Amino acid sequence: xxxxxxxxxxxxxxxxxxxxxxxxxxxxxxxxxxxxxxxxxxxxxxxxxxxxxxxxxxxxxxxxxxxxxxxxxxxxxxxxxxxxxxxxxxxxxxxxxxxxxxxxxxxxxxxxxxxxxxxxxxxxxxxxxxxxxxxxxxxxxxxxxxxxxxxxxxxxxxxxxxxxxxxxxxxxxxxxxxxxxxxxxxxxxxxxxxxxxxxxxxxxxxxxxxxxxxxxxxxxxx
Numbered sequence: 001x002x003x004x005x006x007x008x009x010x011x012x013x014x015x016x017x018x019x020x021x022x023x024x025x026x027x028x029x030x031x032x033x034x035x036x037x038x039x040x041x042x043x044x045x046x047x048x049x050x051x052x053x054x055x056x057x058x059x060x061x062x063x064x065x066x067x068x069x070x071x072x073x074x075x076x077x078x079x080x081x082x083x084x085x086x087x088x089x090x091x092x093x094x095x096x097x098x099x100x101x102x103x104x105x106x107x108x109x110x111x112x113x114x115x116x117x118x119x120x121x122x123x124x125x126x127x128x129x130x131x132x133x134x135x136x137x138x139x140x141x142x143x144x145x146x147x148x149x150x151x152x153x154x155x156x157x158x159x160x161x162x163x164x165x166x167x168x169x170x171x172x173x174x175x176x177x178x179x180x181x182x183x184x185x186x187x188x189x190x191x192x193x194x195x196x197x198x199x200x201x202x203x204x205x206x207x208x209x210x211x212x213x214x215x216x217x218x219x220x221x222x
Contacts, residue, residue, distance in 0.1 A: 106164070106207045113165050116156070117204055117212060123153040124202070160204070168203030168214045170196050179203060181213040187222040195219050 130146045137143070157167070168179055173196055175182065180196065180203065188197050196216045203214030 107209065109163065110206050110211055113160070113163070113204070113206060113211060116160075120153070120156055120160070121201070123149060123156065127153060164207040165211065166205050168205060168210075169199055170203075170214055170216065171199055172196065175216070175218045179205070179210050179213055180216045180218075182218045183215050185218045185220040188219045191219040193219050193221045 127146065127149045130142070130149075135143050135146050160166070170176075170180060175194055175196055183200055186197075187193075191197050195218070197219050198217035199214055200217065201215035204211045
């Protein structure tokens with residue numbers, strides 16, 4: 001009975017005063033109505049709380065997805081950077097290898113060329129040793145031999161030039177330590193100091209690289 005009375009008092013308080021006096025209501029019906037009302041409010045509260053939880057859960061999932069996306073983007077940047085660096089390294093290796101191959105093609109014959117230079121030196125000395133006044137029609141054998149030596153020397157220089165081997169005969173040029181080797185320094189009248197006055201031995205360059213420096217005498221100040 002106490003519970004019924006409590007329900008009645010609660011129902012009466014929730015209703016307007018006019019309705020409480022206007023409508024005769026049994027205590028039991030009032031209690032049932034109050035319970036139904038309370039039950040409806042509880043359902044609404046539960047639904048509202050469930051909706052709030054549903055709203056919170058997607059927001060947490062979105063946060064996790066955002067963090068995962070940021071991590072994946074960072075990993076993608078790192079992988080892309082490593083890939084670009086690897087490509088650059090491969091390209092550098094390829095260029096160095098290509099340069100080495102080209103240099104091997106150009107300078108692979110330098111040892112052979114050095115040996116041929118001795119032959120060219122001998123031919124040059126042979127032609128220089130023949131007295132010019134003896135080269136006459138009266139000496140046909142000497143004349144033919146001399147002309148043969150000159151032709152051989154000219155031909156060998158053509159072969160050298162074809163393969164990038166050029167003579168260095170720097171008389172009158174400025175002394176260059178990368179192309180010339182000074183045998184002596186001496187003062188000479190009418191010659192500029194630092195210039196080459198005498199070439200003792202012809203030098204050679206192979207594709208722009210000094211293969212054998214010219215042996216020279218250099219003018220110095222008096």
